[in-house]
Amino acid sequence: MRGDAAVPTLFNGNFDAVFNPQGGNRTIFSNAIPGWSFHNGETSASVTTNNLVDVNQLSASDAPALHAELDRIGVDRTKPNYALKLESGKSITHNRFVVPESGTLRFNLHVPNPSGGQLKVSIKGTESTTEEWQDLTPIELTRAANPDTLINPLDPNSLARPNAVGYYDYNVVGYSDPYTNKLAYAEQGFETFHLKIPDNLRDKPALLQFKVEGGSEVYLDDVFFNSVHLKLGNPTFARPSEDTHRENYLIEKPQYSLSYNDATKGPNWVSWQLNKSWLGTIGQGDLKLKDRNKYPPVGFPPPILDSGSGMTLTSPDSSYPPGYFVDYPWSVDPTLPDTWVKTQGPDYRRNQRNFERGHMTAAAERSRTYKDIYSTFLTTNLLPQHEDNNGGMWAQLEDYGRNQLVKDNNRELYIIAGGFDYSPAVPPGHSDLREINNKISTNTQGRVILDSNGTLTPNPKTIGIPNYTWKIIVPLEPGQGIADVTANTQVIAVITPNRRSRETPAPNYRLPDSPSYPNGFLPNGVTNWKNWQQWRVNVDYLEALTGYDFLSNLPEEIQEVIETDSSSPLV
Incomplete structure (x- = not known):
């Protein structure tokens, strides 16, 4: 009989503290x-x-x-x-x-x-x-609501799917989540x-x-x-207090948990469990309507809406009008405090530095229901990632975890990911901008819009861009818990530069210095920039960089062993 922790937060919450109950x-x-x-x-x-x-x-x-x-x-x-x-x-x-x-x-x-x-x-x-x-x-x-349900039975394009993560209700002036x-x-x-x-x-x-x-x-x-997603620990002791934890604000969802930073307008970290039960057949393509003329989908909230009476209704979180075919279904996270400035899908586009809206918890890892996959499109679950990072070694590591570890070997993964280094200093080859800038102009109606021919301008929400992204994966067997983690447990830790890929090897490349690693990491350099295995480090190094306490629910003697390993054999 096991609870959710060494000392369960609720005795017999799993109803297993009984032997042969009908005996x-x-x-x-x-x-x-x-x-x-x-x-x-x-x-x-x-x-x-x-x-x-x-x-x-x-x-x-x-x-x-x-x-x-x-x-x-x-x-x-x-x-x-x-x-x-x-x-x-x-x-x-x-x-x-x-x-x-x-x-x-x-x-x-x-x-x-x-x-x-x-x-x-x-x-x-x-x-x-x-x-x-x-x-x-x-x-x-x-x-x-089934996402393919017709809101209007006479309109074959009035699908219910846009509302699976809630929407901004202009009638009640607030976010609704039915x-x-x-x-x-x-x-x-x-x-x-x-x-x-x-x-x-x-x-x-x-x-x-x-x-x-x-x-x-x-x-x-x-x-x-x-939360099951915090089984191995809460690395920054995040709490859901808008007064005392504005830069370390805890959000717990059925699909993942995260620490949100209002200063950078993104997560410090996102943590989630991944096993076969989370995987299904819904893909990102299933969320899109194929005909561009059908946008915006019925029910999906535009940041700016022109009402029938000619009035312009604006949600409190709008910066620029959306391009529905590219912004849908990214949406504001309504669980953030009402008074905080929130980001919308359009805030990240036309940034001219090839940064994408990079999922932390991947959509493909929450593919069993529309409710689950839509939850990954809340902007609290993204960091601006360079397209070569997001679609390169980061995507390869996601595929390895989801396909080889979970699908092929039936492992249960505990994953945590985030960004590092928002400082003004620019490592060689990285973007010269540490916050999102957008190309904008003013149209004939006097409205500021995103425009590829516009002027590159800092986004008013000061959305930070990390120089690096990192991820830790702890693979267990299904149903295992803290007591099953041993000194032999495999741990995968990586840190990837959030920049364009190099076409040639970088034998002298070094990751950032830290007090414990004054010469950085990767002493052998990088021979294949897009191979995620060449970016493996150890948890101890990531702790030294970030100041976080990863895997804090594990016994200290276990942490001391597995957090210093950077080369355990892969499944």
Whole structure:
């Protein structure tokens, strides 16, 4: 039985702290679910160990979609994995616990036949007998809109897909997200949901309750206060405080977690898990409408909109009008604080230095549902990357991890990536600009627009460009955790120059100096600029450059070994 950490953030949040829950001896003495059974307010609990189901033993007739999905992603069926089966009208409450000082509430849901209703989640402080239950955002037990659904049945081009990451609603003057708390992957597997906890309950004792209302039946699992994407650590101790952590602001999503820097308008780092369950068949081409005349797609929010009455409506985050065919579906991240300046897709174009909107969490690594792949097109998940970096060694490393490690060898990867060095100093061969500049002009209507013949002008949002990008990959077996990481665990660490490629070898090339590495790294130089393996370094070197504490959840004695390795054999 394992939780989300060495000391679980919620005892028995994965319902595995019980042996043979339907066994005769257990039901004779107690059918209580450890950690969950004693505060339901019932004389005789309606949810007991009889509601625990080993999902790995469900047959194809019991749960056909889940059975097929577990086979597809290569789950080891010999190991038990219990989930709680909750039917309509049933509820379960966790015994009193202390709410962690940080960390989103996350849980996994499988809903085999969504038929409406809600999963109600509530929390209640227990320091005083007068405290009331506080309802969190409910999970709607209905499907998120199919991206191919027609908003207008009479218009074959009015697809619903533009709204999969939410949109700017000009009627209510704010961002709307009608999809995050609806079901997508939950019909075939276990989908992760995140809910925000009231700040006034942090570090205080509380109760937590789940209740199903309506006609749906759900399987609940992995209830914890820690994102799975931060299993190996939070390298900058990021926190979701706009007052104290403006340059280290924690954002936790079901698809990835990140530390956002409002000064550079981009992530310090993005961290995510990758295994077969995240991979599907949706590609970036599926997000595009083939006919340029159909843009903007119905529902996709333009930064500037001309209303029917002739008024110009402007979202608070617009700099330039979009070119929909090239900017869609990049969108503002609505989870950033309302008062912060946010970036839009057009902010990165016409920069005249060949910088692209470079995904940190790749779209191809979140390809199982439209909701997942669209989440990678939020601008908090990008750094400006030179096209030779983004499409060269960076893309090669993505392919190696996704195809060879995950698809071919069924590994579960824990990945973290980011940028380094926004200083005014310009290493040889790098761009002379450390912030995004755009070529702009003023059109006949007096509006500032992006224009290839315009004047190169600093973007007003001061979007930083890193001189280098880096990535760390820790491959594990599916289901493994911190206790399974040993001194022999393979670690891949790279740092790549964010500049154009050199056509000739660079035998004297050096990466930046650091206190621990005064002569830089790559003592043998570079003979093939586009080969990601030639940019391998060790984690210790990346820590010296960035000041971050990577893999901080691992024991120190393990860190000391694997963080100094830069040449472990590759799978």
